[in-house]
């Protein structure tokens with residue numbers, strides 16, 4: 360049966376609770392334990408699938424097709440444990456389950472209340488598959504004191520009472536601001552936040568304090584005294600140059616030891632941190648720098664492409680090279696020449712996206728990369744736009760475009776080389792979608808197989824002819840254009856098992872030009888980079904003569 364670690368946050372948001380949880384998960388693994396990480400989000404959306412990337416950053420898709428919070432990406436990247444549908448729980452999902460049960464009559468006419476009905480539902484979610492791992496790490500989104508978060512805090516308080524003594528601990532992450540005028544790290548906001556937590560019945564066992572500077576002994580003792588934790592349970596979390604330093608840094612500060620002590624696990628197994636030492640060595644002893652342009656539409660908020668940026672970093676780690684990412688807004692050259700925006704990069708990546716805005720710029724970026732022999736990786740929309748580009752400029756298909764960009768007012772502006780997919784095969788069954796289905800969860804989502812063409816670059820990179828990758832899209836490249844495009848050098852090197860849906864395209868006479876309908880970035884890890892990303896950077900490094 361799993362032991363539970365609840366991770367809460369105080370003082371301000373964006374302190375890196377997700378990263379701290381992920382790093383703690385990695386440290387427990389390093390000591391030989393199995394872990395699973397879960398995220399409890401107080402917002403009322405059923406899942407982040409319909410939220411704007413500007414609001415919420417990237418939507419992380421799991422193998423089983425759940426659209427989840429981006430923190431699940433950190434969890435996977437640090438632990439290698441594939442997240443599932445039940446690892447991301449929002450208030451919206453909890454309430455809709457409770458209301459469904461109420462309508463079905465499951466509560467036998469009782470009055471439905473936050474306590475116990477909502478809190479019970481949260482606890483049920485927390486317990487799913489608890490027998491499978493040694494530690495279940497559950498992060499509560501938001502900060503203590505938020506109105507929406509209260510049912511979750513109440514549920515985890517009750518959870519600790521329901522379990523036998525010593526089976527649950529609480530880790531609280533706060534901020535110690537540095538006041539330049541007085542030259543001091545201030546403990547008061549943390550004291551207040553712990554007071555708030557204790558007022559709702561949760562006494563933290565471990566405090567993780569984010570700060571710009573080391574915590575002096577005096578402040579550490581003060582925090583221990585006023586917040587009622589042991590002084591070796593006040594863990595300093597200073598800002599780091601790379602997030603992948605976090606497991607080593609937290610271990611140095613004693614986080615994993617403090618957690619195991621809080622559970623009374625003694626003697627604790629020694630950690631094996633080789634994996635993280637190797638990653639550290641590769642990051643901090645890189646052999647040069649490559650400039651990669653990410654040409655997308657949500658470039659103002661880097662979190663919108665979190666996994667893409669991380670996967671590039673992993674590819675850099677694999678090739679011992681630093682990746683300098685430039686965020687290029689595709690819309691900036693929708694109507695003007697692209698050259699001034701794209702000159703000087705070693706490689707170009709066009710990531711996923713929705714809607715027409717910026718797509719003319721992406722098409723220009725694909726053309727620029729194709730004509731100038733610059734390595735190009737197109738992901739989902741980035742593949743679709745590469746096909747549109749080749750259709751327009753190689754196959755001379757007039758007005759080639761995607762059905763996604765038509766709208767009611769201006770119909771049939773494009774020849775649809777990319778069309779709206781309404782029926783496809785998943786495993787042994789058929790999935791069907793109608794034009795006006797709800798927006799939430801109606802895409803082709805989650806893991807699907809693809810067959811690779813023998814002798815293609817894709818097959819060589821994967822070193823396999825059958826792959827499985829995660830999807831999140833509504834539109835699909837039309838295979839009716841395959842023969843024509845292949846004659847012109849755009850090879851369809853990956854196909855769905857039924858041969859109907861193009862999964863990978865590549866240019867024959869180009870150093871590295873690949874488009875994929877899926878999201879390889881979601882499966883990349885710092886210690887196990889995705890082969891497409893590492894090969895993309897390997898070739899870029901070679902072309903840029905860094906080797």
Ligand code: GLN
Pocket residue numbers: 710711712713714738739740741763831832833834835
């Ligand atoms: N908007 C495109 C589609 O739905 C691409 C989606 C994506 O890039 N994830 O097919």
